[in-house]
Amino acid sequence: MKRYLGAFTIGLMLIGTSAWADEQKIEIKEYNFIPASLTIPVGTKVTWVNRDEIPHTIDDSNKLFRSPALDTDESYSYTFTTPGTYQYGCRLHSHMAGNIIVTEK
Amino acid sequence: MTFDFSDNSQELDRRSFLKCSAWAGTGVLWALVGGIPKAFALDATGSVSDSAALDSNFHFVQISDSHIGFNKEANPEPLKTLQEAIGKINAFPKKPSLILHTGDITHLSKASEFDTAAQVLGTLPAPVHYVPGEHDTLDEGGGKLYLERYGKGTKGNGWYSFDNHGVHFIALINVFNFQPGKPATLGADQLKWLADDLSAVSTSTPVVVFAHMPLWSIYDPWGWSTGDADQAISMLRKYGSVTILNGHIHQVIQKVEGNITFHTARGTAYPQPAPGAAPSPGPMKVPADQLRSYLGITDVVTVQGNHPLALVNSTL
Numbered sequence: 001m002k003r004y005l006g007a008f009t010i011g012l013m014l015i016g017t018s019a020w021a022d023e024q025k026i027e028i029k030e031y032n033f034i035p036a037s038l039t040i041p042v043g044t045k046v047t048w049v050n051r052d053e054i055p056h057t058i059d060d061s062n063k064l065f066r067s068p069a070l071d072t073d074e075s076y077s078y079t080f081t082t083p084g085t086y087q088y089g090c091r092l093h094s095h096m097a098g099n100i101i102v103t104e105k
Numbered sequence: 106m107t108f109d110f111s112d113n114s115q116e117l118d119r120r121s122f123l124k125c126s127a128w129a130g131t132g133v134l135w136a137l138v139g140g141i142p143k144a145f146a147l148d149a150t151g152s153v154s155d156s157a158a159l160d161s162n163f164h165f166v167q168i169s170d171s172h173i174g175f176n177k178e179a180n181p182e183p184l185k186t187l188q189e190a191i192g193k194i195n196a197f198p199k200k201p202s203l204i205l206h207t208g209d210i211t212h213l214s215k216a217s218e219f220d221t222a223a224q225v226l227g228t229l230p231a232p233v234h235y236v237p238g239e240h241d242t243l244d245e246g247g248g249k250l251y252l253e254r255y256g257k258g259t260k261g262n263g264w265y266s267f268d269n270h271g272v273h274f275i276a277l278i279n280v281f282n283f284q285p286g287k288p289a290t291l292g293a294d295q296l297k298w299l300a301d302d303l304s305a306v307s308t309s310t311p312v313v314v315f316a317h318m319p320l321w322s323i324y325d326p327w328g329w330s331t332g333d334a335d336q337a338i339s340m341l342r343k344y345g346s347v348t349i350l351n352g353h354i355h356q357v358i359q360k361v362e363g364n365i366t367f368h369t370a371r372g373t374a375y376p377q378p379a380p381g382a383a384p385s386p387g388p389m390k391v392p393a394d395q396l397r398s399y400l401g402i403t404d405v406v407t408v409q410g411n412h413p414l415a416l417v418n419s420t421l
Contacts (some may be wrong), residue, residue, distance in 0.1 A: 030385040031327075031386070032385075052387055053177040053178075053388050054387055055212075055213060055240070055243060059283075059285045061284075068245065069213060071213060072177070089286045090285060091285055092283065093328055094283070094284075094287055095325075095327060097286055
């Protein structure tokens with residue numbers, strides 16, 4: 001019985017993963033990107049939402065993407081079309097850092 | 106001798122005082138008077154100069170971090186608290202010669218925020234000299250709106266200097282060209298200009314440097330520093346009296362290092378936590394009836410000649 005339940009759970013997780021595969025959300029809270037590290041298949045759209053009372057930005061270290069200042073509850077999206085590792089931060093708060101790992105489908 | 110203190114410290118009792126390093130043959134006595142840190146000039150014998158004598162001379166005011174446009178719980182009405190700060194300055198018995206605004210005039214760099222701020226700051230009793238904060242460079246043009254309004258006659262991204270009552274004032278800019286993961290910088294062009302500017306200033310001239318982000322490392326984990334500030338500070342060490350005024354951290358923290366006094370001012374909008382005292386440096390919510398004790402202005406008093414400046418912080 002336990003084994004069946006386990007398999008059932010994994011099945012659910014797989015369904016869950018495929019349903020979310022083309023879109024992911026990162027929240028900004030207390031000057032942190034949550035999650036700070038995210039692995040996604042190529043073609044995924046990532047949306048960052050600022051939950052702080054202070055504006056933040058999303059800036060790729062190679063300047064591939066660069067958001068305007070996001071006020072509270074504002075968001076910014078970028079779709080990753082090339083596999084690789086992307087380091088990004090907030091240009092207003094140098095200690096904030098995150099990365100996105102984009103894998104082949 | 107180097108000494109750091111914050112007036113938020115619970116450890117300093119009102120009667121405690123600290124004697125700091127010599128300053129061009131004189132010294133400075135830091136004392137807490139009624140909970141307010143004051144610096145008094147010491148004469149060659151180590152006695153406190155008559156503070157009333159200081160009051161009769163040139164003084165100017167530092168105002169900072171107005172954040173017009175901020176509307177969250179930490180202070181839903183920053184326009185009102187700015188007006189209160191201005192009311193306090195207008196009520197001084199002696200009009201200040203000038204006002205320095207050390208940045209974050211607006212919260213989101215919107216044209217309407219700049220307009221509102223300018224209207225209210227226009228009621229100050231003396232000319233205002235500005236530097237931008239990072240909140241003033243959030244527009245699409247990355248600081249274009251600020252520079253259109255306040256950048257006339259300045260160099261680079263808005264840096265400049267001027268003289269008033271024998272004091273040399275230098276406005277430095279450290280809120281442009283941000284790179285993720287790296288601290289704020291002044292940049293090579295501005296440092297070169299600073300060296301040129303100082304080449305015409307004698308070492309006996311009192312120098313006041315003002316910039317938004319701290320020009321000393323207050324708390325690196327929160328980015329409360331300027332990456333290449335040491336290069337600017339090293340150019341200033343030979344001067345007999347240097348006062349460095351910053352904003353950004355919305356609280357008073359001071360340090361004396363040789364002839365250089367570093368000072369950050371309270372803002373007029375909302376308080377921020379002491380370094381490392383909270384998970385992040387976000388706006389600190391305090392009971393509404395206590396908010397004004399966290400906001401304030403700095404009055405800077407000088408005497409003619411080669412004397413230290415006295416910094417008097419007061420709350421709203």
